[in-house]
Amino acid sequence: MKRIRDTLRRIELATRPVNPEVATALERVWNELPDHAQVANQTMGRHTTACEGTHGVFPKCDFGCTPCYHSKEANLVRIDGDHTVREVDRQMAYMRKRRGPGQYAQLIGGEVSLLTPEDHARALQAMVGHERKPMSFTHGDFDYEYLRALAVDDNDEPRFKHLSFAGHFDTTMVGRRGIKRAETERELNPFRERFCEMFNRLESEYGITHYLAHNMTVTGSNIEQIPDVIRECRQMGWRLFSHQPAAFIGNPTRWQDDFRELTNERVWEQIEMAAGVRLPYKAIQVGDERCNRSVWGFYAGDRYVPLLDDQHPGDMKARDGFFKSVGGMDFYAPASLVALRIARAALSNPSVVVPTASWGVRLLRRAGVRNLRRGPVNAITFALHAFMDADDVKPAWDLLQKNVMSDDPRIRTTQERLQACAYGMAHPDSDLIVPACVQHSALDPLEIASLREELPLRPRQPKRRLDLVSS
Numbered sequence: 508m509k510r511i512r513d514t515l516r517r518i519e520l521a522t523r524p525v526n527p528e529v530a531t532a533l534e535r536v537w538n539e540l541p542d543h544a545q546v547a548n549q550t551m552g553r554h555t556t557a558c559e560g561t562h563g564v565f566p567k568c569d570f571g572c573t574p575c576y577h578s579k580e581a582n583l584v585r586i587d588g589d590h591t592v593r594e595v596d597r598q599m600a601y602m603r604k605r606r607g608p609g610q611y612a613q614l615i616g617g618e619v620s621l622l623t624p625e626d627h628a629r630a631l632q633a634m635v636g637h638e639r640k641p642m643s644f645t646h647g648d649f650d651y652e653y654l655r656a657l658a659v660d661d662n663d664e665p666r667f668k669h670l671s672f673a674g675h676f677d678t679t680m681v682g683r684r685g686i687k688r689a690e691t692e693r694e695l696n697p698f699r700e701r702f703c704e705m706f707n708r709l710e711s712e713y714g715i716t717h718y719l720a721h722n723m724t725v726t727g728s729n730i731e732q733i734p735d736v737i738r739e740c741r742q743m744g745w746r747l748f749s750h751q752p753a754a755f756i757g758n759p760t761r762w763q764d765d766f767r768e769l770t771n772e773r774v775w776e777q778i779e780m781a782a783g784v785r786l787p788y789k790a791i792q793v794g795d796e797r798c799n800r801s802v803w804g805f806y807a808g809d810r811y812v813p814l815l816d817d818q819h820p821g822d823m824k825a826r827d828g829f830f831k832s833v834g835g836m837d838f839y840a841p842a843s844l845v846a847l848r849i850a851r852a853a854l855s856n857p858s859v860v861v862p863t864a865s866w867g868v869r870l871l872r873r874a875g876v877r878n879l880r881r882g883p884v885n886a887i888t889f890a891l892h893a894f895m896d897a898d899d900v901k902p903a904w905d906l907l908q909k910n911v912m913s914d915d916p917r918i919r920t921t922q923e924r925l926q927a928c929a930y931g932m933a934h935p936d937s938d939l940i941v942p943a944c945v946q947h948s949a950l951d952p953l954e955i956a957s958l959r960e961e962l963p964l965r966p967r968q969p970k971r972r973l974d975l976v977s978s
């Protein structure tokens with residue numbers, strides 16, 4: 508009898524639209540958001556607890572990017588797989604406790620492919636062990652053999668069903684094999700394609716699926732090349748095109764004056780030019796609008812179709828219904844389980860059914876039957892993430908630690924953004940999740956100084972004893 512009861516309880520829990528631990532974490536995140544971010548389109552605290560990233564786990568990198576968000580001394584820390592796995596495990600255990608299961612976490616630091624494939628795999632497994640959905644951040648300059656060795660074990664069996672990678676490709680980077688410094692973004696397209704092809708090959712040989720994000724740092728020099736990058740690369744296999752306007756953060760020796768020319772509006776205009784439509788980023792907000800813009804959608808033929816139109820009241824009603832009924836639901840589960848969760852959500856919230864169905868009909872109309880007949884749709888997300896300058900972040904964070912809001916409008920704006928941060932890093936020792944801006948502006952230099960002691964480039968030799976030989 509007890510066994511039957513336990514089984515029923517397990518089924519009930521698995522088919523609940525939202526895991527109760529996630530629901531608690533969402534409530535906490537929502538309550539911690541400042542007033543200006545508790546708005547109708549806010550997804551933090553409603554559907555996601557926000558992105559997570561590692562820090563201080565493999566600071567070294569073999570490229571020289573301008574800008575580089577890492578500390579000037581990062582390359583003086585030795586890469587050590589055991590240290591990486593231990594720290595990743597510690598940070599992710601903390602995130603699991605604070606943010607519940609099923610959240611997205613970035614395996615990020617210096618260059619991830621400087622880890623051995625085995626250590627890279629162990630780090631990802633540690634993240635999965637804490638129920639994170641990991642994504643490795645890389646410059647993408649590695650070979651298929653590296654990817655294969657990471658993805659399959661010594662018996663040639665897959666270690667993972669699915670891999671997520673963010674590949675950073677742009678003209679701010681120096682050091683890629685075959686093109687040490689690219690003059691134009693177009694010159695990098697063969698390298699972008701080669702990266703995607705490695706994952707296609709892995710999928711065809713081992714059945715390991717993938718999600719690939721294209722990361723591009725935007726400066727005054729490459730901003731106008733964004734449309735060509737997206738148009739020419741959107742069919743390579745990328746699922747997300749993410750753009751980071753360059754900021755004065757990290758290593759000051761890598762800053763350039765043309766970072767000042769950038770605004771979110773200018774960058775977004777270029778992305779819209781590529782998509783060929785207005786990209787309605789106000790439909791769903793991730794954290795603070797001054798930090799993040801995102802639009803989810805798909806290409807039907809050559810037409811890009813955003814999932815939601817922020818100027819259509821019916822779409823906004825459907826979005827509200829989504830948050831209300833399935834906000835926080837994990838859609839990355841077997842299809843039958845997802846169907847049961849959705850059915851339970853619909854039964855508990857019947858008022859969302861009609862607005863959702865109407866939205867579905869509108870979406871099909873926007874895509875157009877002729878475009879839909881042209882072949883499978885290609886899901887693509889467009890995003891912008893604007894880091895802040897270290898000179899603003901440091902005083903803003905210092906004051907926030909003292910619970911003081913600044914009178915200086917610029918610092919106050921920075922504080923508001925930090926309070927609504929959507930990209931946090933775990934500090935278990937101080938029981939804090941710290942915005943990545945703060946990590947790279949204020950904490951990385953201290954952390955790197957201590958890591959240089961712990962992991963010097965050359966392991967210290969024991970001091971030689973000078974024996975006095977008596978004659």
Ligand code: SF4
Nearest residue numbers: 798894928929943944
């Ligand atoms: S890391 Fe900085 S720019 Fe990014 S969401 Fe957090 S506060 Fe905003």
